[in-house]
Amino acid sequence: MGFKLGQNVKQEVQSGKKDSLTRLLQTEVTWFGTFFGNKKKEDFYTEIGVLLKAGINLRGALTILKDNQNKEKLSSFFGSMEEALVSGKSFNEIIRDRKEFSEYEYYSVKIGEETGNLIKITEELGKFYTRxxxxxxxxxxxxxxxxxxxxxxxxxxxxxxxxxxxxxxxxxxxxxxxxxxxxxxxxxxxxxxxxxxxxxxxxxxxxxxxxxxxxxxxxxxxxxxxxxxxxxxxxxxxxxxxxxxxxxxxxxxxxxxxxxxxxxxxxxxxxxxxxxxxxxxxxxxxxxxxxxxxxxxxxxxxxxxxxxxxxxxxxxxxxxxxxxxxxxxxxxxxxxxxxxxxxxxxxxxxxxxxxxxxxxxxxxxxxxxxxxxxxxx
Missing domain, CATH: 1.20.81.30 (Type II secretion system (T2SS), domain F)
Structure with missing residues (x-):
């Protein structure tokens, strides 16, 4: 999961990534589970946090994520989230309405939006799933x-x-x-x-x-x-x-x-x-x-x-x-x-x-x- 930004942003995203062999060994197997598992959530929240911190709004961040997916299923997933955001739903409502996310994520994002700390919350969620x-x-x-x-x-x-x-x-x-x-x-x-x-x-x-x-x-x-x-x-x-x-x-x-x-x-x-x-x-x-x-x-x-x-x-x-x-x-x-x-x-x-x-x-x-x-x- 990658996106194009300025050099500083790209370095911040890429700094946590390892070589291709390591990424292959760390890929989450999802044959019998959800396609949006913990590894995908780690990438999602980390990159959303980086994009928001770089000054890009939430809709723009979802658009960037959607356009840079190799798999059609993930691209459609982020596209549907973007459409829901455009239709007037808040980010926490989008999280709530999708079975891939837990109540813990929903309430965390809701708190982030209500207190104006969404950047910090997404960064912390990224760290949570990383750990x-x-x-x-x-x-x-x-x-x-x-x-x-x-x-x-x-x-x-x-x-x-x-x-x-x-x-x-x-x-x-x-x-x-x-x-x-x-x-x-x-x-x-x-x-x-x-x-x-x-x-x-x-x-x-x-x-x-x-x-x-x-x-x-x-x-x-x-x-x-x-x-x-x-x-x-x-x-x-x-x-x-x-x-x-x-x-x-x-x-x-x-x-x-x-x-x-x-x-x-x-x-x-x-x-x-x-x-x-x-x-x-x-x-x-x-x-x-x-x-x-x-x-x-x-x-x-x-x-x-x-x-x-x-x-x-x-x-x-x-x-x-x-x-x-x-x-x-x-x-x-x-x-x-x-x-x-x-x-x-x-x-x-x-x-x-x-x-x-x-x-x-x-x-x-x-x-x-x-x-x-x-x-x-």
Missing amino acids: KNEQRRNLMNALTYPVIILTTALLVVVFMLRMIVPMFEDIFRQNKVELPAITKMIISASNFIKDYGWVVLIVLLSIAVLRKTFSKKIWFRRNKDYFLLKIPYLGQFIKTVYLSQFTQAVSLLTSSKIPMLNSIQMVKKMISFIPLQEALTNVEAGILKGLSLNESLKANKIFDNKMIALVKVAEETNQTQFIFERLNEQYNIEVQQKSKLLSTLMEPLIIIIVGIFVGVILVSMYLPMFRLSSVLG
């Missing part, structure tokens, strides 16, 4: 290589159970060798894969295909999110990612002079992580009962002591925006550190686990061979 996409990439980078190793190792184990173990089984059966318990267990696993392997594969493929359908079900999302939280280290990492998003959103809203209760209500609608949504519902109820924000946070385990202590300081000193900005920075640093450590730890752990599986298979096959050699001898 959100960066956190997503950190998670993907941390998991991609270990997942590749795990998948390859599982294929090796399945190959051994499906092809190698049956060969040994035939030898043992022909020579009527008494099999130890571990060998019988491995042979049973081999027979299961031989008889029901295709069924298991079809079930896994069906789950992958129906994932989008299941993800719309509240019960599925709740069970999945709470299960993820229980996974050692990974659960803490995921929680930190969402707390980072939460603190950044609250910082943006409080900077726009939004009351804390309204901020909590808006952020709750924006975040898709069920445990945090339910915790924010409890926080909202606590504030309505007259409790302070730090007291409301304290009643929910998902918020750590660091956040509760600093929020208490923020309420006493009336520095809510500053404190949430600092919290956001700390959580971002923590996310980066944990993503690197997660990648470092998972690789050797997977290798050890797979090595144990392969070792068990080999030992189970070689134990009867010793008995067979004594029989033949």
Whole structure:
């Protein structure tokens, strides 16, 4: 997504872009989602902010975005927004009427227009989605290589159970060798894969295909999110990612002079992580009962002591925006550190686990061979 302006504006837009290979790796896959995902929103708000800051009005900014799209769908999307603006709708009404945008974006833009801070709001929304996409990439980078190793190792184990173990089984059966318990267990696993392997594969493929359908079900999302939280280290990492998003959103809203209760209500609608949504519902109820924000946070385990202590300081000193900005920075640093450590730890752990599986298979096959050699001898 690009546009033609003066040299200073072009440098400001291009300064955040990387080489073509990096952009390709960071492209958001939208086969099963909206075409206007988080990566597109990052570009949209960043470039709208730059254009408005350069003195171009909102209609002109949308025209520039529309004219510089390579894809017809995006060009039509921005064109329809421009037409709605010309017809008399405000920018926040345009955002509200399109399903691609969230209520969080709608209220943020509405506040920006009402207070005359639309430039700042669009810049902050661009930063919000930049950081959100960066956190997503950190998670993907941390998991991609270990997942590749795990998948390859599982294929090796399945190959051994499906092809190698049956060969040994035939030898043992022909020579009527008494099999130890571990060998019988491995042979049973081999027979299961031989008889029901295709069924298991079809079930896994069906789950992958129906994932989008299941993800719309509240019960599925709740069970999945709470299960993820229980996974050692990974659960803490995921929680930190969402707390980072939460603190950044609250910082943006409080900077726009939004009351804390309204901020909590808006952020709750924006975040898709069920445990945090339910915790924010409890926080909202606590504030309505007259409790302070730090007291409301304290009643929910998902918020750590660091956040509760600093929020208490923020309420006493009336520095809510500053404190949430600092919290956001700390959580971002923590996310980066944990993503690197997660990648470092998972690789050797997977290798050890797979090595144990392969070792068990080999030992189970070689134990009867010793008995067979004594029989033949």
